[in-house]
Amino acid sequence: MKICFATNNPKKIEEVKAALGDSFEIVSLKDIGCSNELPETGDTLEHNAFQKARYVKEHFGVDCFADDTGLEVDALEGAPGVYSGRYAGEPRSDERNINLLLKNLENSSIRTGRFKTVIALLLGDEEYKFEGVAEGEILKVRTGNGGFGYDPVFCPVGDSRSFAELSMGEKNRISHRGKAVSELITFLSHR
Numbered sequence: 001m002k003i004c005f006a007t008n009n010p011k012k013i014e015e016v017k018a019a020l021g022d023s024f025e026i027v028s029l030k031d032i033g034c035s036n037e038l039p040e041t042g043d044t045l046e047h048n049a050f051q052k053a054r055y056v057k058e059h060f061g062v063d064c065f066a067d068d069t070g071l072e073v074d075a076l077e078g079a080p081g082v083y084s085g086r087y088a089g090e091p092r093s094d095e096r097n098i099n100l101l102l103k104n105l106e107n108s109s110i111r112t113g114r115f116k117t118v119i120a121l122l123l124g125d126e127e128y129k130f131e132g133v134a135e136g137e138i139l140k141v142r143t144g145n146g147g148f149g150y151d152p153v154f155c156p157v158g159d160s161r162s163f164a165e166l167s168m169g170e171k172n173r174i175s176h177r178g179k180a181v182s183e184l185i186t187f188l189s190h191r
């Protein structure tokens with residue numbers, strides 16, 4: 001089965017391809033000739049995931065799925081949440097986002113938080129939603145060179161390493177996106 005993953009983030013494509021294995025062929029936005037920035041103007045992950053997927057379906061006519069992810073930090077009352085990508089403003093920068101997060105948590109002993117992912121799947125005329133959550137803590141300093149986004153400062157529950165220190169397989173087994181993708185795979189395999 002061939003399906004488009006509606007993202008411009010090559011790291012996400014890599015992760016999802018690794019999780020999906022050989023049973024599904026993932027095509028990227030580039031593969032379908034889409035170089036547009038996808039709209040994500042909502043104030044929920046679900047809104048943004050469906051907005052991105054519907055945009056691709058409407059403009060390119062392909063079955064597709066899109067994800068939207070946010071990092072909720074308890075000491076910051078759930079921020080940056082749905083605004084995680086633009087936390088430190090535009091243009092989006094992982095480095096500035098992490099700097100701001102660490103600064104805002106400088107005096108906080110409560111470091112708990114979680115990544116949440118919503119995947120919106122558009123198949124024919126039908127729409128489906130899958131979700132995944134990874135609980136953890138925000139580290140005080142960056143650790144590790146792998147992953148992307150906030151990975152160097154996120155330590156998942158049950159591990160002492162940051163997401164950026166895990167192999168892609170290890171991250172996929174416990175991560176928000178890995179869990180949502182696993183729901184997606186189960187669903188697609190039964191069709």
Ligand code: IMP
Nearest residue numbers: 067068069070084085148149150151177
């Ligand atoms: P989006 O889902 O691409 O909108 O991502 C929102 C923000 O969360 C961006 O700053 C991403 O870099 C970050 N992000 C998304 N997924 C992950 C992840 O798996 N690890 C760390 N950061 C992530």
